[in-house]
Amino acid sequence: MxxxxxxxxxxxxxxxxxxxxxxxxxxxxxxxxxxxxxxxYIEHTMTDTSVPNVVTSVLADYRGYDTMFETVVIFTAGIVSFFLLRIFKKAVPESRLYRHIPTGVTLRIEKGGKVPDESNHFERIDSVWIPYDLVIRTTCRMIIPFIQIFALYVIAHGHHSPGGGFQGGVIFGASVVLFAIGFNLRQAIKQLGEKFVTFMCALGVSIYAGTGIFCVLMKSKYLDYSALAALFGTDPVTARSHGILIVEIGVGIAVMAAMIMLYYNLASAGKHDEGL
Amino acid sequence: MIWQIELIILVLVVLFGIGALAVKDLLSAAILFGAYSFMLCLLWAIMGAVDVAFTEASVGAGISTVLFVAAVLRTTRRTDD
Known part of the structure; x- marks a missing residue:
């Protein structure tokens, strides 16, 4: 073989x-x-779309169909991870570990034992025992907002510098993954639920495809953003630049949600209970 | 660009690629694949494709390593072949 x-x-x-x-x-x-x-492309980008970064204008305007179906591929990856890995059956585990927060004592509760309710005193921890690490948690808490701001900057500034929807979406997704690693998966899912993330993934693709349909409704070709000029109240060239931004935001949302979906399903083997 | 640096990075790309295929431990393979992606990212940046380098750094070296490690944790660390 x-x-x-x-x-x-x-x-x-x-x-x-x-x-x-x-x-x-x-x-x-x-x-x-x-x-x-x-x-x-190099000669006409500024006069056609008023976007200085040629890569962005080729990606989202001249080759708009290509990028749209790339986004659909990312969406498909997220959905496939859900259908292949997700397990809904809630098996009762042999034992669970809880931490008594004021004292830091770890409790092991056997099968059938009384499980403490999630309060300010008890916190459930993963069965692969991880020591309580204040340094990691504080670092994550401090660094995540900056990662997210940087991700938004990458999406919004893709017209002028390297970057765009894909990179920004991945960086934003990585910040949520960092949260899930630094704290735990259950807390991340409590913040960004599965339904919400799946909805966002579909919403991102819909924003992209919907922009194209809107252009058709404005009596132009599919994904021809100059048709949006009347909507923005600008000339057609600036409208193409704005159209690219809308499309990039859609890509960013879809990629971010797909990355989070992939991580949730892979790290917990579809159980969404105990993660990495 | 200084061709010596380019050559070193190109050799490292090939070495990390072969290493990721040859190593028996899947966790090491995942980390080596991340190193391979990072070296490839440097190569893209040298060739002037900054957008591609950015994507390679965030997707290849960043999130896919995390996904590989997560998959290794939930399956097995040893490979059969």
Whole structure:
């Protein structure tokens, strides 16, 4: 089996390298992409969309369909993690660990024992025992707001600097993942519930697709943001810049929610009970 | 760009890639894959593709390592082959 796999991989890899030989060499000024495509984007981005970052205008405007279906792929990944991994059956565990907060004593409650209610005195901890670490919690509490502000900056400033919806969404999702690691998964789910996150994931894709449909309703082509000029009260060029921002926000929301969904389902093996 | 630095990073990318495939411990493979992504991110930045480098740093080196570690924690650390 290993030999067969090796032969197959060598064959397919060889085919890939053979196919890649036909590409123009890196940075070749005579290649078709450098002759027609890239010069057009570089020369016309400012006059077409008033976005200084060419990558953003290509990503969300000239190649809008591509990015929309990339967002759908991310959405699908989140939904698939839910359908493959999620377990709704609540099995009663053998024993549970609780911490008495004022004294720091750890209690082990066997199956059938009286479980203390979640109050200010008792806190449930994961069965993979993790010592109470004030340093980690305080650091997480201090650093998470800055991560989230930076994520919003990356989304909003994607027109002028590297960044955009994908990166900003991932960074925002990472801040929630950091919260789930620094505190625990149950507390993260209490803050951002499963239904809410799934809804946000669908909402992000809907914002993107809805913008396109709105353009059609304004009697223009799908995802042609210049049709939104009447809505914003600006000229068509600025409207394209604003349209890109709306679409990037949609991408950011969808990616953030998908990352959180993936983490919830993977870290708890679908039980949403005890996490990493 | 200084070609010596580029060469070192390119060699490290290949080494980390082979290491991530060859190592028996899946947790080490996940961490090596994160290192591979980070070196690739540096390579993108050298080639001037800052947007791609940013994505590689946040997705490849950041969140996917966390997801791999979470998956390893819930399955097994040893690989059969």
């Amino acid at each position: 290993r030999i067969t796999g090796l032969i197959l991989i060598l064959l397919l890899g060889g085919l890939l390298i053979y196919g890649a030989l036909d590409f123009p060499i890196w940075g070749d000024p005579q290649s078709p992409a450098s002759n027609h495509l890239s010069p057009y």
